[in-house]
Amino acid sequence: MAETTVKKLADVVGIPVDTLLTQMKEAGLPHTDAGEGVSDEQKQQLLAHLRKSHGAQASEPSKITLKRRSTSTIKTTGAAGKAKTVNVEVRKKRTYVKRAAIEEEERLEAERKAAEEEAARLAEEEAKRKAEEEEAKRKAEEEEALRREQEAKARAEKERAAEEEKASQEKSKRASVPKTAKKAQKEETEEERAQREAEERKQREAEEARRKQEAEQRKKAEEEAARRTAEEAKRIAEELEKRGGEGQEQPREEEDDKSSSIVRDAVEAGYRTEERQSRRRRRKPKSAGVAHGQMKSSMNKQHGFKSPTEKMVYDVEIPETITVAELAQRMNIKAKELIKAMMKMGEMATVNQYIDQETAVLLTEEMGHTPKLVKGEEEALEDDLATLADYSGIDSESRAPVVTIMGHVDHGKTSLLDYIRKAKVAAGEAGGITQHIGAYHVPHEKGMITFLDTPGHAAFTAMRARGAKATDIVIIVVAADDGVMPQTEEAINHAKAAGVPLIIAVNKIDKENADPDRVKNELATKDVIPEEWGGEYQFINVSAHSGQGIDDLLDAVLLQAELLELKAPATGPASGVVIESRVEKGRGTVASILVQSGELNVGDMLLAGAHYGRVRALVDENGQQVKKAGPSIPVEVLGLDGAPEAGEQVQVLPDEKKAREVAEFRQERDRDVKLKRQQASKLENLFENMGSAEASQVNIVLKTDVRGSLEALIGALNDLSTDEVKVSLVSAGVGAINESDVNLAMTSEAVLLGFNVRADSKAKRLCEQEGIDLRYYSVIYELIDDVKQAMSGLLAPEKREEILGTAEVRDVFRSSKFGAVAGCMVVEGTLYRNRPIRVLRDDVVVFEGELESLRRFKDDVAEVRNGMECGIAVKSYNDVKEGDKIEVFEVKEVARSL
Numbered sequence: 001m002a003e004t005t006v007k008k009l010a011d012v013v014g015i016p017v018d019t020l021l022t023q024m025k026e027a028g029l030p031h032t033d034a035g036e037g038v039s040d041e042q043k044q045q046l047l048a049h050l051r052k053s054h055g056a057q058a059s060e061p062s063k064i065t066l067k068r069r070s071t072s073t074i075k076t077t078g079a080a081g082k083a084k085t086v087n088v089e090v091r092k093k094r095t096y097v098k099r100a101a102i103e104e105e106e107r108l109e110a111e112r113k114a115a116e117e118e119a120a121r122l123a124e125e126e127a128k129r130k131a132e133e134e135e136a137k138r139k140a141e142e143e144e145a146l147r148r149e150q151e152a153k154a155r156a157e158k159e160r161a162a163e164e165e166k167a168s169q170e171k172s173k174r175a176s177v178p179k180t181a182k183k184a185q186k187e188e189t190e191e192e193r194a195q196r197e198a199e200e201r202k203q204r205e206a207e208e209a210r211r212k213q214e215a216e217q218r219k220k221a222e223e224e225a226a227r228r229t230a231e232e233a234k235r236i237a238e239e240l241e242k243r244g245g246e247g248q249e250q251p252r253e254e255e256d257d258k259s260s261s262i263v264r265d266a267v268e269a270g271y272r273t274e275e276r277q278s279r280r281r282r283r284k285p286k287s288a289g290v291a292h293g294q295m296k297s298s299m300n301k302q303h304g305f306k307s308p309t310e311k312m313v314y315d316v317e318i319p320e321t322i323t324v325a326e327l328a329q330r331m332n333i334k335a336k337e338l339i340k341a342m343m344k345m346g347e348m349a350t351v352n353q354y355i356d357q358e359t360a361v362l363l364t365e366e367m368g369h370t371p372k373l374v375k376g377e378e379e380a381l382e383d384d385l386a387t388l389a390d391y392s393g394i395d396s397e398s399r400a401p402v403v404t405i406m407g408h409v410d411h412g413k414t415s416l417l418d419y420i421r422k423a424k425v426a427a428g429e430a431g432g433i434t435q436h437i438g439a440y441h442v443p444h445e446k447g448m449i450t451f452l453d454t455p456g457h458a459a460f461t462a463m464r465a466r467g468a469k470a471t472d473i474v475i476i477v478v479a480a481d482d483g484v485m486p487q488t489e490e491a492i493n494h495a496k497a498a499g500v501p502l503i504i505a506v507n508k509i510d511k512e513n514a515d516p517d518r519v520k521n522e523l524a525t526k527d528v529i530p531e532e533w534g535g536e537y538q539f540i541n542v543s544a545h546s547g548q549g550i551d552d553l554l555d556a557v558l559l560q561a562e563l564l565e566l567k568a569p570a571t572g573p574a575s576g577v578v579i580e581s582r583v584e585k586g587r588g589t590v591a592s593i594l595v596q597s598g599e600l601n602v603g604d605m606l607l608a609g610a611h612y613g614r615v616r617a618l619v620d621e622n623g624q625q626v627k628k629a630g631p632s633i634p635v636e637v638l639g640l641d642g643a644p645e646a647g648e649q650v651q652v653l654p655d656e657k658k659a660r661e662v663a664e665f666r667q668e669r670d671r672d673v674k675l676k677r678q679q680a681s682k683l684e685n686l687f688e689n690m691g692s693a694e695a696s697q698v699n700i701v702l703k704t705d706v707r708g709s710l711e712a713l714i715g716a717l718n719d720l721s722t723d724e725v726k727v728s729l730v731s732a733g734v735g736a737i738n739e740s741d742v743n744l745a746m747t748s749e750a751v752l753l754g755f756n757v758r759a760d761s762k763a764k765r766l767c768e769q770e771g772i773d774l775r776y777y778s779v780i781y782e783l784i785d786d787v788k789q790a791m792s793g794l795l796a797p798e799k800r801e802e803i804l805g806t807a808e809v810r811d812v813f814r815s816s817k818f819g820a821v822a823g824c825m826v827v828e829g830t831l832y833r834n835r836p837i838r839v840l841r842d843d844v845v846v847f848e849g850e851l852e853s854l855r856r857f858k859d860d861v862a863e864v865r866n867g868m869e870c871g872i873a874v875k876s877y878n879d880v881k882e883g884d885k886i887e888v889f890e891v892k893e894v895a896r897s898l
C-alpha cells in the first residue's frame with residue numbers, strides 16, 4: 001500500500017499537523033515534519049498508542065444500568081363489591097455489561113483463583129511441615145519420658161531394696177515398740193475424709209435444691225403462659241361466634257387471621273390447651289389432628305389480606321317507588337355509583353329522587369344483583385280484598401246479561417226500554433229527555449235481562465274511565481227514519497273500544513218514512529256488517545210504539561248472552577259496580593249498585609270505591625224493599641257514608657275496620673290520581689310527559705263548530721305527527737263539548753280542544769271537578785301552533801283566552817239606533833263594555849266582535865255583574881236570538897309552567 005504523509009494523515013483524521021506530530025512522537029515514531037511519509041506499520045503503531053492512551057484516560061463505563069418505569073391502571077372489585085381503580089407501577093431494571101469488562105473480570109478472576117490455589121498449596125505444605133515437626137518433637141518427648149521413667153524405676157528399686165534392708169534391721173531392733181503412733185496417724189486421716197465427704201454431700205444437696213427451684217419456676221411460667229393463651233383463644237372464639245351470628249363476613253376473616261396467628265404461636269411454643277383444641281375442632285372439624293406442619297401451612301394460607309374473589313350478589317327488595325339513595329343502600333354501593341349507572345342508561349337523577357319500580361329493577365340487574373319485587377301498599381290492599389272475595393267451593397250459575405242501550409238523541413232509547421218494561425217512563429220526563437241513569441231487570445219468558453238506562457253514552461264512558469265493565473251487551477238504537485247520526489257513530493266506537501258485543505235495534509219501523517235498509521247500508525260503511533250480509537252483527541227491526549220486533553230483539557240479546565256463557569257465583573260475599581249515586585233528603589246516600597257476584601244482604605258491610613257503610617236497606621227498581629240481591633240484579637243501597645262515583649267497584653267486607661282502612665287509602669289515592677290527571681291534561685305538560693316512553697303520543701279530543709273546520713283541523717293535526725311523536729285524535733266531532741267528551745278525554749289522557757265551541761254546563765262542571773284542562777280556540781292556526789309547540793316543548797308565553805262573563809239572551813227587541821238589542825241576564829262572571837265578545841248559539845260560536853252598547857235600564861254602564869239584567873247591542877250584528885249566549889273575553893299572556 002502506498003505510503004501517506006503526516007500532513008495527509010492529519011487532514012484525513014481532521015486534526016492539526018502539530019498535534020498529530022506530538023502524538024506520533026509519544027507513540028515512539030521518528031516523524032518531525034509534515035512532509036514525511038507514514039507507513040502502514042507506523043499507522044498501526046500510532047493507533048495502538050492512541051487506543052492505549054485513550055483507554056487509560058477515558059474511564060469508559062464498563063456497566064450500564066437502565067431503569068424504566070411505567071404506570072398503568074387496572075380495574076378491580078373491592079370488598080364492598082364496588083369497582084375501584086388501582087394504579088400499577090412497573091419498574092424494569094436492565095444492566096448492560098461491556099464485553100471487555102467481562103473478559104477483564106474473567107482474567108482477574110482466573111488470576112485470583114490461581115493465587116488462591118497457590119496460597120492453599122503453600123498453606124498445605126506449611127501445615128504438613130508443621131505436623132511433621134510436631135510429630136518428631138512428640139516422639140522425642142516420649143522417648144525422653146520413657147528414659148526418665150526407666151531411670152526413676154531403677155532408682156526406686158534401689159531405694160526400696162535399701163529401705164527393706166534397713167527396716168529388717170530396725171525390726172529386729174525395736175521388736176517391742178508400741179503401735180499407738182501408727183494408729184493415731186491412721187485415725188486422723190479418716191476424720192479428714194469424713195469431713196470432706198460431709199462437705200461434698202452438702203454441696204450436692206444445695207445444688208439439687210437450686211435445680212429443683214429453677215424447675216418449679218419454669219413450670220409456673222409455662223403454666224401461666226398456657227393459661228393466658230387459653231383465655232385469649234376462648235375470647236376470640238366467643239367473639240367469632242358473636243360476629244358470625246351477625247353475618248359479618250369480612251371481620252370474621254380478619255379475626256381468623258388474628259386467632260390463627262395466636263394459635264400458631266401457642267402451638268409453636270408447645271402449649272396446648274383444652275379450650276383451644278376444642279375451638280379448633282369446632283371451627284375446622286376435618287383438620288382436627290393434622291400434623292403441625294400441615295396446620296401451620298394451612299394457617300399461613302389464611303394469613304394476610306384477603307381480597308374478595310367473588311362479588312356479593314344481593315337480593316334487592318324493590319317497592320313500587322324507591323329513592324336513589326335507598327336503592328343504592330340496598331345494593332351496598334354508594335348513591336354516586338348508582339347515579340353514574342343511571343346516567344349511562346340515559347336517566348338523570350338526584351340522590352333523593354324517587355324512581356319507579358321498573359327503573360329500579362333495571363338498575364338492580366345492571367349492577368349485577370337480583371331484584372325482588374315488593375308489592376305496594378295499594379296492590380297489597382287490593383290483593384287482600386281479592387282474597388276476601390273468596391268464592392271457592394261456590395258453584396257459578398248462569399246469570400242475566402246486562403244490557404246498555406245507546407244511540408242518538410230521540411232515536412227511541414227510553415221508549416224502547418219503556419215498552420219492554422211496560423211502564424211509561426218517557427212520558428213522565430220533562431221534554432222527553434232521560435235525566436238520570438237507572439237500571440232495571442226485566443223478566444222475559446226465555447230468561448231475565450238487566451237493562452242499564454243511560455242517556456247517550458256518558459255513563460258508559462264514565463264507567464269505562466274507572467275501568468269498570470258493567471255491560472255485557474250493547475244495543476245501539478238507530479231510528480229507521482233518521483239513519484246513522486254522529487252519536488250513533490260515537491256509541492258504536494265506544495262499545496267496540498270496550499270490546500262489548502253489539503246488537504242493532506232499527507227503531508221506529510212503524511213510521512212511513514222508515515228505511516231500515518238505509519240504516520244497514522250506512523252502518524256497513526262503518527264496518528258494522530249485518531249477519532245476513534255475512535257480517536257478525538244482528539240487526540233487528542223494532543217499533544217502540546207498536547212493539548213490533550221487540551221479542552226478536554230480546555231473543556237476539558239472549559242468544560248473544562248464551563254465546564257469552566255468562567256465569568257468576570250466586571252466594572258468598574257480594575261484589576259489583578256502582579251505576580250511579582246521589583244524596584237524597586231524608587234517605588241519605590242512595591247508590592244504584594249492580595251486583596255482579598255473590599249475594600248482597602241488608603246488614604252487610606259494604607265498601608264502594610272510597611266510601612263504606614253498613615247496608616241499611618235495599619230497594620229494587622219498583623221501589624220495593626228487598627232483603628237481598630244476587631248477580632246481575634240492580635238495587636239501590638242505603639247506608640253508605642258518601643256518594644261513590646259511577647263505575648267504582650263495590651265489595652262486601654267482613655268488618656268495618658278493613659272497610660275503613662281501604663276507603664281511607666282510596667280517598668288519598670284518588671286525590672293523587674286527580675292531581676296527576678290535571679297535570680297530564682295540560683297542553684303545556686305534553687312535552688314533559690313525552691319524556692316517558694308511553695307519552696310519545698299526543699291524544700286529542702276535538703270539538704268544532706262546523707264540519708268544514710273539523711275536517712281542516714283533522715288534516716292539519718294529523719300532519720303534525722312525526723316519527724317521535726304521534727298525534728292521535730281520540731275523538732273529533734261537531735258540536736258543543738259534552739260530558740261524554742270530558743269522560744273520553746279523562747279515559748284516554750287526552751287534551752280537550754274546542755274550536756269555536758264551548759263545553760255545556762255539565763261538561764264544564766265535570767272539567768272543573770276533575771281538573772281537566774279545556775282550551776278554546778277561534779283561529780285554526782293558533783290551535784295547530786299550540787299543539788305543535790307543545791310537542792316540541794316550546795309552548796312559550798301562553799296566550800290564553802279568559803272568559804270574563806257570560807250573559808244569556810232572554811229577549812230581543814228592536815231599537816232604531818242599535819238595531820237588535822238583547823235583553824240579557826248575566827249568568828257567569830262580569831260583562832265589560834270594552835272587551836271583545838262572542839255570540840254563541842247552542843254553545844257554538846256564531847259571531848265574534850265587540851259591543852255597541854251595554855246598558856242597565858236606561859244608563860250606559862262599563863260593567864254588569866253576575867245575576868243582573870242588562871241590555872246589549874252587538875256592533876255589526878243584528879241576528880242575535882233568544883237563547884243565545886253572549887260571552888265577554890280577554891286574551892291574557894300567561895307565563896308557562898314548564
Ligand SMILES: Nc1nc2c(ncn2[C@@H]2O[C@H](COP(=O)(O)OP(=O)(O)OP(=O)(O)O)[C@@H](O)[C@H]2O)c(=O)[nH]1
Pocket residue numbers: 407408409410411412413414415416426432433434455456507508509510511542543544545546
Ligand atoms: N213512531 C215512533 N216513534 C217513536 C218510537 N220510539 C220512540 N219514538 C218517539 O221518539 C221520541 C224520542 O223517544 P225517546 O225514547 O225519548 O228517545 P231517547 O233516545 O230516549 O231520547 P233521549 O232520552 O233524549 O236521549 C218520542 O217522541 C217517542 O215517542 C217508535 O218506535 N215509533
